[in-house]
Amino acid sequence: MVAGTRSRRSRVILIFLLLSSVTLLTLDARDFGPLQRTEEILINLLSPLHTGLDDLFDPVGDGWAGITGYDELKDENEALREELQRLRGQQILESDAVTRLEALLAQVQLPYVQDIPNVVAEVVTANVGNFDRYSVQINRGSADGIRNGMPVVTRGGLVGRIDGDPQRGYSRVTLISDPEFEVGVLVVGTDDVALASGGGDAQPLKVHKGLEIETEVVIGGQVVTSGVDRSRYPPGIPVGTVSAIDFDDARLEQLLTVEPSANAYNLSFVTVLLYDPLASDT
Numbered sequence: 351m352v353a354g355t356r357s358r359r360s361r362v363i364l365i366f367l368l369l370s371s372v373t374l375l376t377l378d379a380r381d382f383g384p385l386q387r388t389e390e391i392l393i394n395l396l397s398p399l400h401t402g403l404d405d406l407f408d409p410v411g412d413g414w415a416g417i418t419g420y421d422e423l424k425d426e427n428e429a430l431r432e433e434l435q436r437l438r439g440q441q442i443l444e445s446d447a448v449t450r451l452e453a454l455l456a457q458v459q460l461p462y463v464q465d466i467p468n469v470v471a472e473v474v475t476a477n478v479g480n481f482d483r484y485s486v487q488i489n490r491g492s493a494d495g496i497r498n499g500m501p502v503v504t505r506g507g508l509v510g511r512i513d514g515d516p517q518r519g520y521s522r523v524t525l526i527s528d529p530e531f532e533v534g535v536l537v538v539g540t541d542d543v544a545l546a547s548g549g550g551d552a553q554p555l556k557v558h559k560g561l562e563i564e565t566e567v568v569i570g571g572q573v574v575t576s577g578v579d580r581s582r583y584p585p586g587i588p589v590g591t592v593s594a595i596d597f598d599d600a601r602l603e604q605l606l607t608v609e610p611s612a613n614a615y616n617l618s619f620v621t622v623l624l625y626d627p628l629a630s631d632t
Contacts, residue, residue, distance in 0.1 A: 484528035506612030507588030557606035
């Protein structure tokens with residue numbers, strides 16, 4: 351009778367330990383603040399039980415364990431371990447799904463798009479290495495109305511443009527960081543149309559043409575697309591923020607360093623503006 355009671359008690363303790371592990375894993379995956387303290391308390395409370403269980407299931411006691419249902423306990427242990435692995439895998443999948451959903455929702459109802467038709471696309475090939483580090487591929491193309499030169503944006507602002515003739519189901523996007531990328535811009539509050547170009551990997555943009563030397567510009571000034579007549583970019587798309595101002599006395603122009611407002615790296619989803627400057631020209 352005593353042996354049977356001891357076996358059942360040991361079984362309950364072991365199952366409790368494994369279920370506690372599942373609970374702690376779930377809270378840990380959700381960044382539950384008090385988790386660390388809870389783990390310490392649980393370890394302190396159960397450490398004597400852990401030692402007792404080690405002694406109980408020592409190989410010397412295999413004969414006794416067989417009599418008291420040790421095989422059944424091992425099966426239950428294995429089942430709980432499998433369930434723990436399943437839960438861990440499910441948490442990883444759910445976490446990835448939440449991240450992707452958040453990235454997708456960030457492309458919905460961009461405040462500066464207004465009534466411009468647009469298509470949300472997923473980035474399927476990222477800029478990796480030195481071979482083609484200034485472009486990505488998206489899973490939307492000519493079948494979705496996408497054409498060469500159309501602007502590509504995120505919630506932060508301009509990240510690039512469609513480059514080349516899109517295929518039916520995919521397109522190539524040249525990123526704003528490309529040194530050959532150029533876009534007409536305005537510093538908010540001024541009337542000078544200037545030209546900005548990419549500065550390279552993880553480098554700010556450069557405004558190097560068109561900003562007269564007497565035009566008042568301040569650090570922190572907002573830079574947006576100019577949207578001049580027949581421009582491939584509509585007006586008012588955020589481009590960046592002025593972080594430095596220099597002067598070209600020979601050309602009587604200001605040279606600006608602009609921190610991009612949108613991150614052109616680690617992109618998941620982007621929005622292609624189906625913008626036709628000829629159709630919008632009045």
